[in-house]
Amino acid sequence: MAKSLKLGIAGLGTVGAGVIKILNEKRTLIAQRTGCSVDVVAVSARNKQQDRGVSMESFRWFDNAVDLAGDPEIDIFVELIGGSDGVALQSVRRALEAGKHVVTANKALIAVHGTELAVLAEKQKVSLSFEASVAGGIPIIKAMRDGLVSNTVSRVYGILNGTCNYILSVMEESGRSFEDVLKDAQDLGYAEADPSFDVGGVDAAHKLAILSSLAFGSAVDFDSIYIEGIESIRAQDIAMAAELGMRIKLLGIATKTDHGIEQRVHPCLVRLDRPIASVDGVTNAVVVESDHLGRLVLEGPGAGEMPTASAVVADIGDIAKAVTQPTFMKSAGELQPPQKSDMDDHIGEYYLRLTAQDKPGVMAEITQDLAAEGVSIETIIQRGGDGQEAVPIVLVTHQCRESVMKRALDRIVAHDAIVRPPRMIRIEDL
Amino acid sequence: MAKSLKLGIAGLGTVGAGVIKILNEKRTLIAQRTGCSVDVVAVSARNKQQDRGVSMESFRWFDNAVDLAGDPEIDIFVELIGGSDGVALQSVRRALEAGKHVVTANKALIAVHGTELAVLAEKQKVSLSFEASVAGGIPIIKAMRDGLVSNTVSRVYGILNGTCNYILSVMEESGRSFEDVLKDAQDLGYAEADPSFDVGGVDAAHKLAILSSLAFGSAVDFDSIYIEGIESIRAQDIAMAAELGMRIKLLGIATKTDHGIEQRVHPCLVRLDRPIASVDGVTNAVVVESDHLGRLVLEGPGAGEMPTASAVVADIGDIAKAVTQPTFMKSAGELQPPQKSDMDDHIGEYYLRLTAQDKPGVMAEITQDLAAEGVSIETIIQRGGDGQEAVPIVLVTHQCRESVMKRALDRIVAHDAIVRPPRMIRIEDL
Numbered sequence: 001m002a003k004s005l006k007l008g009i010a011g012l013g014t015v016g017a018g019v020i021k022i023l024n025e026k027r028t029l030i031a032q033r034t035g036c037s038v039d040v041v042a043v044s045a046r047n048k049q050q051d052r053g054v055s056m057e058s059f060r061w062f063d064n065a066v067d068l069a070g071d072p073e074i075d076i077f078v079e080l081i082g083g084s085d086g087v088a089l090q091s092v093r094r095a096l097e098a099g100k101h102v103v104t105a106n107k108a109l110i111a112v113h114g115t116e117l118a119v120l121a122e123k124q125k126v127s128l129s130f131e132a133s134v135a136g137g138i139p140i141i142k143a144m145r146d147g148l149v150s151n152t153v154s155r156v157y158g159i160l161n162g163t164c165n166y167i168l169s170v171m172e173e174s175g176r177s178f179e180d181v182l183k184d185a186q187d188l189g190y191a192e193a194d195p196s197f198d199v200g201g202v203d204a205a206h207k208l209a210i211l212s213s214l215a216f217g218s219a220v221d222f223d224s225i226y227i228e229g230i231e232s233i234r235a236q237d238i239a240m241a242a243e244l245g246m247r248i249k250l251l252g253i254a255t256k257t258d259h260g261i262e263q264r265v266h267p268c269l270v271r272l273d274r275p276i277a278s279v280d281g282v283t284n285a286v287v288v289e290s291d292h293l294g295r296l297v298l299e300g301p302g303a304g305e306m307p308t309a310s311a312v313v314a315d316i317g318d319i320a321k322a323v324t325q326p327t328f329m330k331s332a333g334e335l336q337p338p339q340k341s342d343m344d345d346h347i348g349e350y351y352l353r354l355t356a357q358d359k360p361g362v363m364a365e366i367t368q369d370l371a372a373e374g375v376s377i378e379t380i381i382q383r384g385g386d387g388q389e390a391v392p393i394v395l396v397t398h399q400c401r402e403s404v405m406k407r408a409l410d411r412i413v414a415h416d417a418i419v420r421p422p423r424m425i426r427i428e429d430l
Numbered sequence: 431m432a433k434s435l436k437l438g439i440a441g442l443g444t445v446g447a448g449v450i451k452i453l454n455e456k457r458t459l460i461a462q463r464t465g466c467s468v469d470v471v472a473v474s475a476r477n478k479q480q481d482r483g484v485s486m487e488s489f490r491w492f493d494n495a496v497d498l499a500g501d502p503e504i505d506i507f508v509e510l511i512g513g514s515d516g517v518a519l520q521s522v523r524r525a526l527e528a529g530k531h532v533v534t535a536n537k538a539l540i541a542v543h544g545t546e547l548a549v550l551a552e553k554q555k556v557s558l559s560f561e562a563s564v565a566g567g568i569p570i571i572k573a574m575r576d577g578l579v580s581n582t583v584s585r586v587y588g589i590l591n592g593t594c595n596y597i598l599s600v601m602e603e604s605g606r607s608f609e610d611v612l613k614d615a616q617d618l619g620y621a622e623a624d625p626s627f628d629v630g631g632v633d634a635a636h637k638l639a640i641l642s643s644l645a646f647g648s649a650v651d652f653d654s655i656y657i658e659g660i661e662s663i664r665a666q667d668i669a670m671a672a673e674l675g676m677r678i679k680l681l682g683i684a685t686k687t688d689h690g691i692e693q694r695v696h697p698c699l700v701r702l703d704r705p706i707a708s709v710d711g712v713t714n715a716v717v718v719e720s721d722h723l724g725r726l727v728l729e730g731p732g733a734g735e736m737p738t739a740s741a742v743v744a745d746i747g748d749i750a751k752a753v754t755q756p757t758f759m760k761s762a763g764e765l766q767p768p769q770k771s772d773m774d775d776h777i778g779e780y781y782l783r784l785t786a787q788d789k790p791g792v793m794a795e796i797t798q799d800l801a802a803e804g805v806s807i808e809t810i811i812q813r814g815g816d817g818q819e820a821v822p823i824v825l826v827t828h829q830c831r832e833s834v835m836k837r838a839l840d841r842i843v844a845h846d847a848i849v850r851p852p853r854m855i856r857i858e859d860l
Contacts, residue, residue: 022722026580032647032760033579131577137723139577146576147561147569149463149747150456150740217462275729278708292452292740293567299705299727310580310722317579321755330462 004037005320006073008100010065010091011080012045015105015132017052018309019078024054030313034320044068069095076101076319078312084108096120096128103315105132105308111206114213114220115335118327128327129315134207135160135284137307138300139314144214144288145329151290153215157253157430160207160265162282162302163191163198164230164250168267169280172238172247178231190282200229201250201265208252211286212263215254217330218338221263226343228266237353237423240394241269244351244379247277251428260339262346268428269351276430287430344403349378349427352395354412355420358388362417366393369411375400390419396427434467435750436503438530440495440521441510442475445535445562447482448739449508454484460743464750474498499525506531506749508742514538526550526558533745535562535738541636544643544650545765548757558757559745564637565590565714567737568730569744574644574718575759581720583645587683587860590637590695592712592732593621593628594660594680598697599710602668602677608661620712630659631680631695638682641716642693645684647760648768651693656773658696667783667853670824671699674781674809677707681858690769692776698858699781706860717860774833779808779857782825784842785850788818792847796823799841805830820849826857 007023009016023030023040031037044062062068069077069091077095079102081088088109095102096117104110110117110130121128131141135158144153159165163185170181182199185191197203209222230250241248246269255262270277275297279285284302289295301307328335356362363382370377376398384391397405409422437453439446453460453470461467474492492498499507499521507525509532511518518539525532526547534540540547540560551558561571565588574583589595593615600611612629615621627633639652660680671678676699685692700707705727709715714732719725731737758765786792793812800807806828814821827835839852 018722022580026582029582030580032764033575033756035756138726139573142572142576143569143728145463146572146748146751146753147744148740150452150460150743152456152459275708278705292448292736294731294734294737296568297727297729298573299729301724306722307724310578313580314577318576321576321753323576323751323753325751326463326465334462 004039005075005316006039006041007076007078007316008042008044008068008071008074009040009078009080010044010068011082012043012052013080014305015308015312016045016080017054018305019080019312020054022309022313030317030320034317036320038316038320041073042068042071065091066094069100070098074100076103076316078316079104079106080312082106082108084112089113092117093120096124096126099124099126101127101319103129103312103319105130105312107133107203107206107210111209111220111222114210114328115332118332118335121327122332127319127324129318130210131315132308132311134210135286136302136304137310138284138286138298138302139311140211140286140298141214142314143296143298145325148288148290148293151292153288153290155253155255155289156211156215156286157251158286159249159276159279159284160204160252160286160302161198161250162284163195164204165279166190166282167199168230168233168238168248168250171233171235172242175235175239177235178233199231201227204250204252205265208254208263208265212254212261212338213328215288216256216261216338217328218261219335220328221337221340224263224338224340226264226266230267232423233267234423236392237425240353240381243381244269244396246271246427248425249276251276253428257341257345259341259345262341264343267425269425270428270430274430344401346402347399348402349399349429350397350405351425351427352397352409353423354393354418355390356393357417357419358384358391359417363393365415365417366412370397370408372411373404373408375404375408434469435505435746436469436471437506437508437746438472438474438498438501438504439470439508439510440474440498441512442473442482443510444735445738445742446475446510447484448735449510449742450484452739452743460747460750464747466750468746468750471503472498472501495521496524499530500528504530506533506746508746509534509536510742512536512538514542519543522547523550526554526556529554529556531557531749533559533742533749535560535742537563537633537636537640541639541650541652544640544758545762548762548765551757552762557749557754559748560640561745562738562741564640565716566732566734567740568714568716568728568732569741570641570716570728571644572744573726573728575755578718578720578723581722583718583720585683585685585719586641586645586716587681588716589679589706589709589714590634590682590716590732591628591680592714593625594634595709596620596712597629598660598663598668598678598680601663601665602672605665605669607665608663629661631657634680634682635695638684638693638695642684642691642768643758645718646686646691646768647758648691649765650758651767651770654693654768654770656694656696660697662853663697664853666822667855670783670811673811674699674826676701676857678855679706681706683858687771687775689771689775692771694773697855699855700858700860704860774831776832777829778832779829779859780827780835781855781857782827782839783853784823784825784848785820786823787847787849788814788821789847793823795845795847796842800827800838802841803834803838805834805838
């Protein structure tokens with residue numbers, strides 16, 4: 001067991017400042033628990049003058065993170081810069097090449113370059129750890145690597161983006177529109193000024209790519225993820241979901257199917273009695289389904305300064321305890337891209353919301369189209385007809401293949417009576 | 431990293447057979463994930479002839495587990511005999527003395543002798559691991575030791591006994607009596623022929639003692655746990671709880687208070703909107719509240735052959751990955767018994783069910799008694815009066831000290847009009 005470890009931290013935003021606070025406050029506790037003292041010796045950020053609520057005076061300062069990564073004094077390089085490329089990637093590569101352990105909270109970096117970096121880490125016999133990159137403070141990666149060591153995972157899924165979950169929760173409580181609630185979330189600091197990574201599903205997809213690789217022992221394959229965000233969810237869909245005994249959640253889901261690994265991030269209708277349905281606000285939840293353990297659920301804070309910093313420190317703790325293990329649960333050289341299961345092969349139930357002219361024969365046309373493709377209907381809800389020009393029609397289908405659902409939709413939208421693009425939301429039987 | 435590890439397994443019940451099955455089936459996967467091959471070489475049980483659904487032919491057989499524990503060939507001794515003393519204790523001591531790592535699922539052993547065994551393990555520089563002893567397959571000990579390494583825990587609690595949770599869930603669904611549902615649970619194999627350890631709360635208390643030690647860095651102190659089982663819960667209490675927007679759960683709760691560490695296992699009323707309230711059936715859930723991470727919830731199968739065996743194998747996996755760390759998160763020699771917080775100092779809300787003669791003045795007497803002790807009432811529910819001799823009166827109090835609540839109850843039961851012993855259930859604001 002190492003007796004002392006020296007850290008260099010690159011990126012001094014809220015998480016970086018949080019890591020320094022924790023290492024200051026909990027120095028004795030961490031030494032007691034790991035048998036090793038951990039000290040920050042050097043830091044790097046863009047602006048040396050900024051007040052970060054914690055003293056940086058005793059640390060050597062580097063204007064350039066790549067130089068810090070190669071500094072001979074440090075044992076661990078902590079990358080909190082962010083972004084899949086640029087300085088983050090350069091500095092992590094430099095640190096690994098220099099034989100330093102790397103701890104990062106950077107989901108984009110690992111989702112895009114994880115396999116390459118794991119190969120480098122393995123060659124250099126150092127750790128590459130990224131617990132904080134998925135679901136903030138929740139120790140989901142440790143649970144999968146250590147707690148499920150003998151388990152074969154069949155599915156991993158979760159609420160991986162707190163911003164989306166917060167927006168959907170508030171839309172549901174208040175009946176307000178997406179745009180309206182997003183603005184509030186931005187004012188409260190729950191959403192970025194440019195919210196597209198969050199609400200567009202990319203952030204959740206970064207995290208899913210990492211979970212999927214750990215679950216199935218395949219190379220990280222961000223590019224093969226099907227991604228749909230929550231921007232087009234209407235208050236009306238949330239109200240209809242409630243009427244159907246369901247809620248709308250943005251989920252990331254990776255499943256081993258007969259066709260390969262299906263990785264997808266999109267809004268889902270989930271029945272109210274499922275554990276994931278009751279996860280509200282900025283909380284994250286991850287569910288792992290495996291052969292021996294069955295269903296394991298982890299729920300906790302998915303973001304925020306201290307939870308995320310706590311996960312970074314937990315990775316440092318593993319290194320202090322001399323834990324080294326394959327980055328993605330097998331030798332990095334053996335990681336192969338997963339066989340991708342196409343979304344056209346996805347099988348599930350579907351929620352369809354159509355907007356149709358209120359005239360005789362429309363429902364007959366729609367139901368004939370569905371029947372022609374072999375899609376059977378579980379529920380139809382049609383309201384209105386009180387003089388409105390166009391009325392909403394909501395259909396819930398039984399299970400069918402997505403390619404079939406799409407063909408049926410193509411038939412439906414071809415009718416003149418369908419006045420707006422239809423809305424299709426997948427129903428998840430979790 | 432060790433390249434191969436040899437196991438001796440003592441105790442070949444369902445969990446022991448499950449461990450052998452997993453190690454057979456997942457040999458390659460475990461080697462891939464840990465960098466080490468793991469092989470069972472010797473076993474011990476009472477009856478050599480019994481069919482356990484898995485071949486024992488290639489293993490050396492020991493009639494005596496203590497002899498197996500000292501066998502020079504084995505690296506890890508897996509104790510699945512059970513019981514806090516006797517052969518289990520003797521064989522674990524022998525294994526540690528002989529410098530073997532020990533993995534056990536034995537909650538009673540660790541709850542009663544954990545500190546002593548941790549001291550011995552530390553002296554011998556070997557691991558003593560017991561993930562399977564708490565909450566079956568849920569990797570809660572690893573989450574606390576690794577995921578929360580820098581966190582100071584303020585409270586840990588959970589549904590730690592699947593039998594009790596199953597019985598309470600079925601009582602709630604069906605309105606049937608405790609005795610009736612217990613009998614069914616026994617027929618279904620969810621409860622032992624002698625159910626007293628489960629329904630009396632002792633099993634949950636064993637688990638809580640272990641969690642509490644990990645949470646607060648104190649010696650395992652089973653004897654100081656306040657324990658109350660579910661035997662006296664009536665269908666009526668469950669129905670009243672529902673009316674109050676609550677459910678009854680058997681919880682184990684360890685809290686850092688101003689008076690010391692409060693450890694208690696008893697039925698609790700929990701509000702429906704709390705995450706723990708929706709955990710049904712044999713599922714276990716553990717919640718850890720800490721300074722940086724906030725609230726972390728783990729939920730999964732708390733018992734059963736494969737989940738428990740999976741947790742045993744996960745501990746073996748840690749040893750294969752050469753993970754060694756203090757058994758209870760600090761040097762065992764420094765473990766001190768926690769300062770015990772007395773239940774009289776507990777502060778909470780209370781549910782009281784009284785059975786009183788239906789005559790004028792009774793309610794005045796009760797409310798005066800409560801007022802005399804300074805207990806204020808939040809809710810009173812009184813029904814009946816339709817000629818019945820005795821009627822139930824349910825009261826919910828605001829927060830008060832337990833010693834005060836007890837004094838008020840002493841006053842109340844002294845009245846002739848109170849015809850049966852009152853029922854007091856603590857309400858938990860989790």
